[in-house]
Amino acid sequence: MKYKILEKPSCEDGYDLVQEALRKKTTILIFACCKVSYEGRALSELNWGERIIMIKPDGTFLIHQEKKVEPVNWQPPKSRTRSYIKNDNLFLESHRRTPKELLTVEIRKIQFINYANIEDFEELEQAGYEKDMGDMIMEKPHMIEEGFTPTAREYSVEHGFIDILGKDSDNNLMVLELKARKAGITAVKQLRRYLQDLENTDNDYLKECESQKKKIRGLLVAPSIMDDALELLENEGIEFVSIEPPRELKRDKKVTLDAF
Amino acid sequence: MKYKILEKPSCEDGYDLVQEALRKKTTILIFACCKVSYEGRALSELNWGERIIMIKPDGTFLIHQEKKVEPVNWQPPKSRTRSYIKNDNLFLESHRRTPKELLTVEIRKIQFINYANIEDFEELEQAGYEKDMGDMIMEKPHMIEEGFTPTAREYSVEHGFIDILGKDSDNNLMVLELKARKAGITAVKQLRRYLQDLENTDNDYLKECESQKKKIRGLLVAPSIMDDALELLENEGIEFVSIEPPRELKRDKKVTLDAF
DNA sequence: GACTCAATATCGCTC
DNA sequence: GAGCGATGTTGAGTC
Incomplete structure (x- = not known):
């Protein structure tokens, strides 16, 4: 029944x-x-x-x-x-x-x-999250800027994980913090802490950077940013890159791929 | 109907x-x-x-x-x-x-x-949270230690709010971080950041403390603590005080009070 | 099982 | 309405 x-x-x-x-x-x-x-x-x-x-x-x-x-x-x-x-x-x-x-x-x-007696064999398909943003940037790094090359994801530092670590065309180290929604002041503080963590870390690559006078660039990547967060970010010399989280469902993507 | x-x-x-x-x-x-x-x-x-x-x-x-x-x-x-x-x-x-x-x-x-048509005029009564712990400690400060005197609650510092600020019997400043459940490493880091914030703050009372060679004591107050958190805490010179969150509903309390 | 982190978090509180 | 922190957070992924 x-x-x-x-x-x-x-x-x-x-x-x-x-x-x-x-x-x-x-x-x-x-x-x-x-x-x-x-x-x-x-x-x-x-x-x-x-x-x-x-x-x-x-x-x-x-x-x-x-x-x-x-x-x-x-x-x-x-x-x-x-x-x-x-x-x-x-x-x-x-x-x-x-x-x-x-x-x-x-x-x-x-x-x-x-x-x-519920009959349901479907699972929710969704998009528009931080992970989707990360996937997209790893696939199309030029969205950040021409010549950007990701080198690591979820890179562990003292106070957490750096979303994406990479290099720019001049071989400067780039630290990306992703937010799927409007970034607040906490996102800037988080990124600032990661940058401090990196500077305090004993890392051969970083020493090499230093010897070559390479910079460490912090980038906050989000669809938009709040006013106070923008102010703090500019004071800290951190950059802001506006990227919308991908709003494409996997099924749609699959259909698109199947078409070829 | x-x-x-x-x-x-x-x-x-x-x-x-x-x-x-x-x-x-x-x-x-x-x-x-x-x-x-x-x-x-x-x-x-x-x-x-x-x-x-x-x-x-x-x-x-x-x-x-x-x-x-x-x-x-x-x-x-x-x-x-x-x-x-x-x-x-x-x-x-x-x-x-x-x-x-x-x-x-x-x-x-x-x-x-x-x-x-739902008829419901009751609200959930609950206990066993961080707020209840704070209430209890403000009421019975000797639970922390003999001579402890709370001076402020939700004291604002750069990175957040100190749960309870107070003095011990020797007039040392005490910074309490409360957790209603087993404390993890994040709780220790949070408290450490608040302590740093205090030290970096321009505060007359703190200067007075310094001139009198008073210490700033950090206390993590929770029912229990994880191993890695305990390790970090000991390295940081922070103290741990084991206190269970109160498990008494306000209604029960009221009944108790009414009895007198 | 324990830990870490994101979430259409939700919710309550303050400003 | 925005901002902040707690939550019996839940849930997913990793180890």
Whole structure:
């Protein structure tokens, strides 16, 4: 059966449906008056009120109030759900091992409850992120400037990773910090710290640069930059390169490639 | 009416129910075969498949697949939902102004659809966070050590805010960095940066400290600490104080206080 | 499993 | 509305 719905069932009938749904590994939706308590990484209590409960076949457990994107309480995938009747109420428990977390829902009045056998074989295709930008720049380094040659990606320094490291046509070292959205002052500070890290590092290549009087150029690469960030960047002698993150889905790309 | 459910309705009937639900500002749940596209801060496409759609009266729009805690696509509160019929299919659009974002769902087969008038006047009560730790330490400073006196909270320095600033019994300056969970190396680095910031700041009190040969003590306060963080901390001459975040709900506290 | 980093992060708070 | 920090962040990739 694809799905089953019970309207205003007793807690006992609700319990039977939950058991059936868990056995069949289906997705459960409940609209009910409930009370919620959580203990684990933190501690929380939510008094009686109506909410929507969703339990997914992967163990995910969500409780939504009528506001906000985020669930008021939840458990992550691989949590174990069990249910029982106590004092005529329906209890749902979701348990996680590491870290030890327990979510307990006490239901006293079910408005409706259902389970659904979801058939979905598709995955989200997306674009427009920092990684896509990095991929694009590695493929087409001339987007940064003529003669730019990337030499490393995710290059580790004291305070983090430099997104892209490379050389310009004069063999100056170039340090690229990528942002997929409008760059703020934090992005400039981050890049500044990486540049300091590089200067403090004992690195043969850098020593060679120094002996040849090569510069280290810092470049912030983003679609746009905030005013205060631009000011700090100019004071620090860092350059700004405006590049939009690629807005092309892989599927579109694949289609384009297939055409040739 | 508290709620309404339609099983396997036509897209036209589904459209009517959506319109009614939007007018009544209720929460909508739909289990249907749909196709989703999003364009805004990023870009995404999700091909035909069955999902659960939730639209809340605050404008929140969620699309859940059968896995994960996070929705596969969504819009935040205050988004505007509209619906229409095109090519015999039901379209749902959720639009946001700033930043400009559009989520479009095309539904070709509805398994069930309902709206629910949720009554919920409760808010989540929680404990076990960094803020609770700070409150506790401000109330009971001797938890840090005998003679500790807090002087400021959220004290602003170049790279951020010092959680708690204070003095020990010898009038040495104490800089506390709080973490509600196991402290990692980033917490130590953060504290180290704040200490550097303080030393670089032109501050009368600090000058006075210097003239009196007072020290600046950095303290990382957390329930526990990772090995590498402990190593760095010891090298930096920073102290570690183990304190568990308070696990007491405000309601419990209130009851306790009322008892006296 | 632990660690690191990005995210359409979301959310609450301050300015 | 922008900016900043915390989050039971989640999720993905790497080691």
